[in-house]
Amino acid sequence: MRFSWQRFCAIVAKEFIQMRRDRLTFAMMLGIPLMQLILFGYAINSDPKHLPTAVYSADNGTFSRTIVWAMRNSSYFDITREPQSEAEIQKLLAQGTVQFVVEIPVDFSRKLLRGEQPDLLLEADATDPMAIGYAVGAMNSLTPIVLNRDLTGPLAKLRASSAPFNLVLHQHYNPENITQYNIVPGLMGVILTMTMVIITALAITRERESGTMENLLSTPLRPVEVIIGKIVPYIMVGYMQIFLILVAAKFLFDVPMVGSVPLLLAVAFLFIVAHLAVGITFSTIARNQRQAMQMGMFFFLPNILLSGYMFPFRGMPGWAQDIGEILPLTHFLRVVRGILLKGNGFAEIAPDLWPIALFLVVMLAIGIKRYRQTLD
Amino acid sequence: MSASELVIDVHGVTKKFGGRTVVNDIAMQVRHGEIYGFLGPNGSGKTTFLRMLCGLLKPDAGSGQCLGFDFRAQSSKIKKQVGYMTQRFSFYEDLTIEENLDFIARIYGVQQRKAAVEKSLERLGMTERRKQLAGELSGGWKQRLALSACLIHEPQLLLLDEPTAGVDPKARRDFWDEIQQLAGAGLTVLITTHYMDEAERCNRVAYISYGNLLASGTVEEVLKNSKLTTWEVTGGNLHELAEKIRGKLGVEQVVAFGSTLHVSGSDVEKLRASVSSLITGDHHWKKIQSGLEEVFISLMETAKDNYS
DSSP, X not given: OOOOHHHHHHHHHHHHHHHHHOHHHHHHHHHHHHHXXXXXXXXXXXXXXXXXXXXXXXXXXXHHHHHHHHHHHTSSEEEEEOOOSHHHHHHHHHHTSOSEEEEXXXXXXXXXXXXXXXXXXXXXXXXXXXXXXXXXXXXXXXXHHHHHHHOOXXXXXXXXXXXXXXXXXXXXXXXXXXXXXXXXXXXXXXXXXXXXXXXXXHHHHHHHHHTHHXXXXXXXXXXXXXXXXXXXXXXXXXXXXXHHXXXXXXXXXXOOOOSXXXXXXXXXXXXXXXXXXXXXXHHHHOSSHHHHHHHHHHHHHHHHHHSSSSSOGGGSOHHHHHHHHHSHHHHHHHHHHIIIIIOOOHHHHHHHHHHHHHHHHHHHHHHHHHSOSSOO | OOTTOEEEEEEEEEEEETTEEEEEEEEEEEETTOEEEEEOOTTSSHHHHXXXXXXXSOOSEEEEEETTEETTTOHHHHHHTEEEEOSSOOSOTTSBHHHHHHHHHHHTTOSSHHHHHHHHHHHHTOSTTTTSBGGGSOHHHHHHHHHXXXXXXXXXXXXEESTTTTOOHHHHHHHHHHHHHHHHXXXXXXXXXXXXXXXXXXXXXXXXXXXXXXXXXXXXXXXXXXXXXXXXXXXXXXXXXXXXXXXXXXXXXXXXXXXXXEEEESOHHHHHHHHHHHOOTTOEXXXXXXXXXXXXXXXXXXXXXXXX
16 A cells, blocks of 8 residues: 555644634644743843942052042942941851952051962852853953052053953954843744644554554554654744744844755754654653653653753863753754854755754654554 | 455554554454454453554554455555544544534535535434534433444444443444444454353354454354353352352352353363262252353353463
């Protein structure tokens, strides 16, 4: 028996009717991307500013006042406390009331004038290294510069000597370090990964649980017809999600779209089908919908942690990068960010296409092979 | 196709799940246009046998033909001409009656689909309720919908797996009238059931227990071949008598039917001796023809003995 277009269409039509009837699931498929976009898009910021800071100054000289003023102006530090003792400082840090404490020792200004290079102590709550990184960096570059203004006339010799070369920093593609430019395009991949795997896995296990699979198997339907017939409607759902995300990226977050959107949509096809194939494979293993759901979550976690969506991919050890390279999301993130932010064309993204395609072929082969035509 | 031609002719059919033999070396011949009843207790292998016939399970051994096709190698050809009605309602509860029928018609590639669906709705008497979701139907209506869906591609053979379980007596009778009409029109029906009155409406029956075929033939043949003798006792204190008579030599079954007591056993002489010793003056007793139920229960208990 050969592939029958008519039987395939029957499955597609049935899936569309069921999707229309199951309004809650349909609403979730479009509601999840919207909610995640708004939550993650507005909430995640890898360059935090206005961190609460305590200042403990035993020196009332000009220079200490200049430093405090400069910190406040950098927008990284908000001076919220002025503790009076060492014990109070430790308490503030331990309770997490402040992120930083600046201690200016006695005679700071006088020692500075004498050229004795006094210490300025910056204490940080470093439990979350990401939260303080940028602020510490700002502090490093800001102090010598601000003091130079006060060191005039005979004091000019105390000015910080400039480095023997000029470092020119040019941050490409996202010069202002706007986190959303990274997060929002990435979310497209993350949302597709999560929803596509789970809905297909559920769609097939539901047939088995409700007994309708027995009926399908007793008809002339072939596995390929069932599988492809079930995939097609969800490809369209995937595109609706992409459309929503692109619109939000453009109008809510002003994410630049430098490259070709049609190229992005074409790559998304590969990516969506790869995950639908994962869902089908899961459904052939899971005995019920609960197990299918758990397997979906099990697949989702390494994707979100190892793909470079949450944490820098190059910061992971080699073995973790190797796992990450297998996952289609890793490559899709590079493609999406590449096309939207860098304006990459086909030549630049090609190295990330074949791993997605390979994953797709392997998964689809497993899914179709495992999808049994009998109940054995 | 002549009336005596065999629609199903299989032998040696065996199926094992793990190390357990669920269907053991079963042979079955079903003639064209007959209603063949397949009986047996729960878990005896009836459903497994039906599933093997329509290609849902692969038999471990056996050979033969079904509708002229090799039942092991050509199951895809058999599927096109078989209507299989599962034990559990297996159509889509979130699709309407019409959508379910249309879906099945499309899958079987029915010619003039719209007309076929329309005809099916009319026969069901559901033309006005076509937009109703299948999940909202009562048990009896679900069963009728399932039957109509099985018939939409005009199959040659109908496999019905306990179609009347949990259906009220009126609906059960209507269902059987319909089956008999269909058989009259030349459709062959293989039906599994627990009900003895349904077995008596079949042209032929087979009884299976623990995967073994214990008896087959027409109802009369099955009764005649059984060595079971039954005495009907009336009058007196039957409850007391039943307690006394149970377990006596040669007594295999003691069943109360309202105001009568049926006592059966396969050894005529021992049974007579046991019964006559306990009967008092105010009891009447006479030998009657054993019923199908007694015969089957006897068969089932013998089979259990053979196994243990």
